[in-house]
Amino acid sequence: MSAFPGLQREPHPFADADIDNHHFDHDGMSYGCRVVTPRRPAGEPLLVIAGGMQDMYSWARLERRLGSQHQILIHEIPDVDPAPDKAYNWEALSSAVVRTLDTLGIPTCCVLGPSAGYPVAYRLAQKHPQRVSRLILMGASAHPVTAVTDVVREGQRRLALHGPAAPRSPDDADHARDVERVVSVLVNADAARTITPVRAAARVLFNRLYTAPWDPLVHYASARGHLLFEGMLPPGGLSGVPTLVCTGEYDTTTTPEQNREIAATIEGAVFLLMKNADHLLHMERDAEFADLVSRFLTGASLLDLPYCLSPEASIATGN
Template identity: 30%
Template sequence: MGNHYSLSYQGFSYRARVVGPPHTTTQPVVLLGGALMDMLGWHAMEQQLADKVTVVTVDLPGQGAADSLPATYGLRFLAESVDHMVEHLGLGAVNLVGTSFGSTLAYAVAQYYPHIVSHMVLVGFGGAPGARGRKLVERTCTLMERPLPDFGRRFANGAMNLDPSCAVRNRDSVMDTLIRYYDKYAPGEREAAMLRRVTGDPELWENRVTGVPALLVCGEHDHMVPPSLARRACSLIAGSGFTTIGEADHLVHLERPAELADVVYRFCSGDSLDGLDYLGPVERPHGATTS
């Protein structure tokens, strides 16, 4: 299903996949995943969107089936790779959706190549990592670099909010999926190198993104990037909005894919986000409206 593309940028091979109708009134949606994700990790979201809009998933250099990427290449190179893909596939301006690490990469694309971004939805985006964020990144990287048994369960226990007082939709099934996947495809040094890129490129945070309609979304029970942190990150994007999806944590795209896809499609199509029973009110912490 879909069209698969083998691409190369500056000597590094990577892959993209395009599904959905080729011509719609809403620009193509490009999905950028977490440091431990490959393009298959978007399957549930892709299914929800592909009957309405063109959807593009990608394994960039350093991810999934793409070539490994030396640690000396940072987020700017990956943003260049996204720009290369968009141009090569003739997509025009696109709607960028990023989750976790992918949200920081999407922000980098909007910072360096705003002309290719129509709308942007950042899921679990906390902005420049502080001391707590850097410590969390390093702890996760250390876990990946060691050949430890039961990595899947260790990762799931850290990524998911297991507090029984916090209702998380599909918690057990998502937990089982993560354990089975990461026990079979345990990440290693290259995935750790990808994750560490989120703490590099200090110049990324020197100026605000402007001219890009953006919505920051997080699960109401996200303990890795709490709503308070995601809300503050709106200061990095002029006119951005913020909201939460109920009964979800950091893994919204797995726990509530239909709801997240609905938010993405509505926002990128200019439709209202009011009155949705799974969504909190859209706040505009820094005033200006989104469009």
């Protein structure tokens, strides 16, 4: 039985583990946290801070591969509240994560911050290093690229006109173009033409957005909105927490150079590029990504991995 009244525990369909789906309210923000608990845990808990347009059900492949070894927490980040009186910022989101860890009784854990989840993960390690044993940042950048900026700005324009519940276009062709526009900022089209896993991830993402009832640009803007333009990378750098920064070699959403720049703000960080991969590593190369995560969490060597380019050790320069 779950330790939380009214919470239904269920067995995991793939891993030798149980699942608890929690729902929290903190300072006016509502969000979920999925907890996969192995029956015979062998490692530290892994906290995944969901990226843009992700929820607590978006990491099933990682659950399947690591859920029998590590307790995995998939922490949602609530959408932007358009009300101007709401104190919605990266610090507030980090505080919500700390509150969740306190509520669940987890004093320390490994943390994975993918894409738009990385600013929260970075702050968590920066302000509460005693609670973060290891940190993985995947697809991180200090500023959004132009294509992302353009999509978010258009989504914000529609959000102001129609509100967060803006429906999809009634014209299927227009809706398909909107979906393709969002997919194009998350997937490298050139890589998708030649690399099957990248193309498959793009197809999954397209189908997920196309079948949803809402406007995909509004949804994308609501996922982080104005926060993408407000100091994703906090000043002061980071030290004292073993850190891996990684992305795919063909990532155009957060380029390899942008990720490398984030690694340079972290003392002793390791920077890796995954071969034949783009921005969505957990979807494109899920087996290799899970292996990389497992290796880093257990302190195994990251040298000579067949699916990665040679690791680079960062020389922290601060920021």
